[in-house]
Amino acid sequence: MASNDIVVKTEHLTKTFGKITAVNDLNLEVRQGQIFGFLGPNGAGKSTTISMILGLVTPTSGNIEMFGLSVKNHLSDVLCYTGAVMDNPGFYPYLSGWDNLKVLARISCQGKEDRIDKVLHMVDLADRSQDKFSNYSQGMKQRLAIAGALLHDPKFIIFDEPTNGLDPAGMKEIRELIIDLGQQGKTIFLNSHLLHEVEQVCDHVVIIKKGKVIASGTPDELIKHGNTLQLQVTDTDKALVLLKEQDWITSVTTEDDVIILKVSPERATDISRLLAKNDVFLSEMKAKNDSLESIFLELTGEEAVD
Numbered sequence: 657m658a659s660n661d662i663v664v665k666t667e668h669l670t671k672t673f674g675k676i677t678a679v680n681d682l683n684l685e686v687r688q689g690q691i692f693g694f695l696g697p698n699g700a701g702k703s704t705t706i707s708m709i710l711g712l713v714t715p716t717s718g719n720i721e722m723f724g725l726s727v728k729n730h731l732s733d734v735l736c737y738t739g740a741v742m743d744n745p746g747f748y749p750y751l752s753g754w755d756n757l758k759v760l761a762r763i764s765c766q767g768k769e770d771r772i773d774k775v776l777h778m779v780d781l782a783d784r785s786q787d788k789f790s791n792y793s794q795g796m797k798q799r800l801a802i803a804g805a806l807l808h809d810p811k812f813i814i815f816d817e818p819t820n821g822l823d824p825a826g827m828k829e830i831r832e833l834i835i836d837l838g839q840q841g842k843t844i845f846l847n848s849h850l851l852h853e854v855e856q857v858c859d860h861v862v863i864i865k866k867g868k869v870i871a872s873g874t875p876d877e878l879i880k881h882g883n884t885l886q887l888q889v890t891d892t893d894k895a896l897v898l899l900k901e902q903d904w905i906t907s908v909t910t911e912d913d914v915i916i917l918k919v920s921p922e923r924a925t926d927i928s929r930l931l932a933k934n935d936v937f938l939s940e941m942k943a944k945n946d947s948l949e950s951i952f953l954e955l956t957g958e959e960a961v962d
């Protein structure tokens with residue numbers, strides 16, 4: 657694939673704050689047209705990475721290229737192709753949604769006042785555009801932030817926790833909007849804690865922990881990496897004793913009378929042989945369908961997200 661298909665490339669990107677290494681030798685590649693999910697537990701370095709991509713924070717070392725240009729030397733150029741929806745959009749509370757976008761249009765790359773009605777329509781705020789920002793609901797504020805990010809018709813849009821504080825209907829609206837933008841050919845970088853959201857929306861996912869990449873692939877690829885087998889047998893108690901004695905099985909648990917094993921799927925024949933040798937027979941053995949959420953928890957060693 658030609659290198660101009662790469663929208664963002666970070667090489668050995670590192671950021672330290674005193675003794676804390678927030679981002680540690682991070683190599684990312686976001687390709688054109690991707691909806692790229694950027695995941696990681698709290699404090700993993702996601703927002704710091706985004707701030708460096710947007711030129712708000714200077715890297716300690718390493719490089720960032722956007723659209724083939726070094727961000728260090730061409731920040732204002734690359735930002736003209738980029739829109740950002742951060743979790744705390746700054747708008748003037750006493751101005752209407754429309755007037756807030758007018759202010760933004762005047763300070764963003766090219767005065768795009770003629771796009772205000774269009775972007776308000778895209779985020780479904782057209783009929784409330786004359787109301788004061790301070791009277792907007794949380795979801796409307798977030799949609800106005802997206803409208804602001806779309807004003808200069810960017811090719812690349814970064815979302816940092818875009819559904820924070822929204823109710824399920826509000827989240828669904830934003831999700832659909834992101835999918836819509838992806839279908840229009842925009843490249844999207846989505847930082848979210850909501851794994852089912854990422855699973856539904858993204859076509860490529862990177863998980864970071866302590867500033868480093870620990871997994872990367874399509875949601876399907878990541879889910880298939882889950883080494884979980886489920887089995888049903890003729891004698892569950894006896895099977896549990898046998899399976900727990902094997903050091904090549906990482907964990908043995910049960911859900912009702914189904915045995916759940918964390919083990920490499922290639923060991924399936926070893927499992928059936930072991931059981932059969934001890935007069936326990938399988939009535940079912942299959943790979944358990946993991947969710948991105950369970951894979952995330954497994955990889956990052958986090959307990960619960962919510």
Ligand SMILES: Nc1ncnc2c1ncn2[C@@H]1O[C@H](COP(=O)(O)OP(=O)(O)OP(=O)(O)O)[C@@H](O)[C@H]1O
Nearest residue numbers: 673676677678696697698699700701702703704705
């Ligand atoms: N300006 C700063 N000064 C000092 N430490 C910082 C600064 N910004 C971030 N950090 C530290 O860097 C680490 C990574 O923070 P960051 O905000 O990038 O994480 P995150 O992945 O976005 O987390 P969350 O999911 O909680 O938003 C944390 O330990 C944080 O305390």
Ligand SMILES: [Mg+2]
Nearest residue numbers: 699702703704
């Ligand atoms: Mg963050």
